[in-house]
Amino acid sequence: MMALRDNGPLLEVEGLTQKYGHQIGCEDVHFSLYPGEVLGIVGESGSGKSTLLRCASGLMQPTAGTVRFDTRVDGLQDIYALSEAERRMLMRTDWGIIFQNARDGLRMNVSAGANVGERLMAVGERHYGSIRDVSSEWLEKVEMDLGRMDDLPRTFSGGMQQRLQIARNLVTKPRLVFMDEPTSGLDVSVQARLLDLVRGLVRQLGIACIIVTHDLGVVRLLSDRLMVMRRGRVVEQGLTDQVLDDPQHAYTQLLVSSILPV
Amino acid sequence: MTMTDNNQNHGQDMIRVESLMKSFTLHNQGGVTLPVLEDVSFTVAQGECVILAGQSGAGKSTLLRSLYANYLPQSGQVLIRHDGELVDLVSAAPHVVLDIRARTLGYVSQFLRVIPRVGTLDLVADSLLARGINEVAAREKAATLLSRLRIPESLWSLPPATFSGGEQQRVNIAMTLVQDYPVLLLDEPTASLDAENRQTVVDLINEARQNGSAIVGIFHDQAVREAVGTRTYELQPARSAA
Numbered sequence: 001m002m003a004l005r006d007n008g009p010l011l012e013v014e015g016l017t018q019k020y021g022h023q024i025g026c027e028d029v030h031f032s033l034y035p036g037e038v039l040g041i042v043g044e045s046g047s048g049k050s051t052l053l054r055c056a057s058g059l060m061q062p063t064a065g066t067v068r069f070d071t072r073v074d075g076l077q078d079i080y081a082l083s084e085a086e087r088r089m090l091m092r093t094d095w096g097i098i099f100q101n102a103r104d105g106l107r108m109n110v111s112a113g114a115n116v117g118e119r120l121m122a123v124g125e126r127h128y129g130s131i132r133d134v135s136s137e138w139l140e141k142v143e144m145d146l147g148r149m150d151d152l153p154r155t156f157s158g159g160m161q162q163r164l165q166i167a168r169n170l171v172t173k174p175r176l177v178f179m180d181e182p183t184s185g186l187d188v189s190v191q192a193r194l195l196d197l198v199r200g201l202v203r204q205l206g207i208a209c210i211i212v213t214h215d216l217g218v219v220r221l222l223s224d225r226l227m228v229m230r231r232g233r234v235v236e237q238g239l240t241d242q243v244l245d246d247p248q249h250a251y252t253q254l255l256v257s258s259i260l261p262v
Numbered sequence: 263m264t265m266t267d268n269n270q271n272h273g274q275d276m277i278r279v280e281s282l283m284k285s286f287t288l289h290n291q292g293g294v295t296l297p298v299l300e301d302v303s304f305t306v307a308q309g310e311c312v313i314l315a316g317q318s319g320a321g322k323s324t325l326l327r328s329l330y331a332n333y334l335p336q337s338g339q340v341l342i343r344h345d346g347e348l349v350d351l352v353s354a355a356p357h358v359v360l361d362i363r364a365r366t367l368g369y370v371s372q373f374l375r376v377i378p379r380v381g382t383l384d385l386v387a388d389s390l391l392a393r394g395i396n397e398v399a400a401r402e403k404a405a406t407l408l409s410r411l412r413i414p415e416s417l418w419s420l421p422p423a424t425f426s427g428g429e430q431q432r433v434n435i436a437m438t439l440v441q442d443y444p445v446l447l448l449d450e451p452t453a454s455l456d457a458e459n460r461q462t463v464v465d466l467i468n469e470a471r472q473n474g475s476a477i478v479g480i481f482h483d484q485a486v487r488e489a490v491g492t493r494t495y496e497l498q499p500a501r502s503a504a
Contacts, residue, residue: 034357037357037360192377192378192379193379195377196377196378196379196380199377203391203392220375221377224356224357224360225356225357225360238334238356239331239332239356239359239360241332242331242332242333242334245327245332245333246286246327246332246333246334248287248334249289250289250290253288253289253290254289254290257290
């Protein structure tokens with residue numbers, strides 16, 4: 001079923017700033033994400049979008065600002081005020097993170113099935129048979145050949161590795177998934193298939209999603225809302241189609257007009 | 263602010279546009295500003311179909327896109343009745359606009375823009391599934407509409423990318439009309455259709471209106487305008503940039 005939209009936000013980011021010495025990673029970023037919403041973050045390399053994603057997803061404590069998540073038990077909580085153990089539990093259960101490079105998100109020296117099963121075990125599932133059943137069900141959902149379940153991910157193609165990462169992350173039915181350039185480095189036909197898959201799963205499960213990409217085509221298809229970053233700051237944000245069809249900021253206008261027509 | 267009362271009162275006001283202004287500033291072309299809409303105000307009630315008229319460049323498409331929050335006006339309001347309340351699209355939070363688009367406000371654009379690789383029937387059923395309608399009912403409703411629009415069943419499993427212009431336009435119409443939106447915005451939905459299909463689309467629009475939808479549309483074909491319109495709203499070209 002579709003997540004209800006009139007509930008409060010799932011994630012609330014306020015005044016988020018990350019500095020690397022004198023360098024600004026990202027500065028004074030604000031946004032709220034509602035259940036089931038897909039937010040795209042675009043900008044050129046070095047614009048701070050990956051820094052923002054790392055800070056918002058609990059991987060890197062920001063210099064300033066807060067990231068609050070609507071936890072199942074206690075409501076909105078500042079994730080960096082939680083204990084390390086609580087934050088890890090949150091990341092294992094309610095969150096998923098899909099990395100650009102599958103090697104950062106997968107364990108390359110254990111089988112595909114174990115990569116998926118491992119996350120189930122992390123949330124307390126102990127029965128081998130049911131772990132294997134649920135794992136294979138998820139491998140099928142991401143269109144993986146079950147004959148490859150016991151193979152190591154390093155024998156897989158880039159597209160298969162990305163699909164395995166998706167299965168590994170979604171198996172615990174998270175409410176929020178972060179994706180960092182999930183389709184770059186894949187060839188176009190594989191990209192389209194992955195996008196279609198991600199979109200279908202996000203829709204079916206009502207998952208909220210934050211996708212960082214430099215590909216405006218990807219956000220046009222996947223995201224409801226869009227943030228445009230430049231030099232660490234958000235220069236424009238709004239509905240995806242509004243930002244792309246009626247960009248207000250000079251930089252967004254340049255970005256949109258630079259797309260090569262096919 | 264004066265609100266013109268509706269003479270043919272079919273029901274509640276569904277769209278209320280107040281003092282809408284829209285211009286485009288082209289930052290990468292010397293910052294030139296093009297005014298398009300100046301002080302546009304009108305209302306549309308349930309059961310009305312308002313035709314936007316005016317010469318080319320008068321801002322018909324800009325107005326229609328502003329009514330969908332696809333374009334961002336500089337000032338004024340676009341009030342849409344959603345769950346019984348008038349909500350201003352210009353100032354509403356994105357998740358509110360998305361909810362209005364999901365349940366109240368439908369838009370048929372001139373061009374089909376869809377995810378590659380997804381079959382036609384799935385595309386048409388998609389918005390129903392997103393609202394939680396069960397798969398069997400959603401696909402059945404999509405199939406009925408596609409048949410009515412004469413998309414051959416043999417094409418339903420195929421993505422529409424390779425379809426003819428007219429077929430793509432009919433898929434586009436089906437994707438919106440599969441829902442019974444209380445407010446419908448139509449941008450030239452009959453532009454590349456033959457007479458028979460044009461008549462089907464005219465019938466669908468009239469049925470939606472008779473079922474209480476409030477409709478605003480751009481139609482270049484005079485016969486279509488006469489067949490679907492209940493009223494015309496004439497746009498004057500904005501004065502040129504200062």
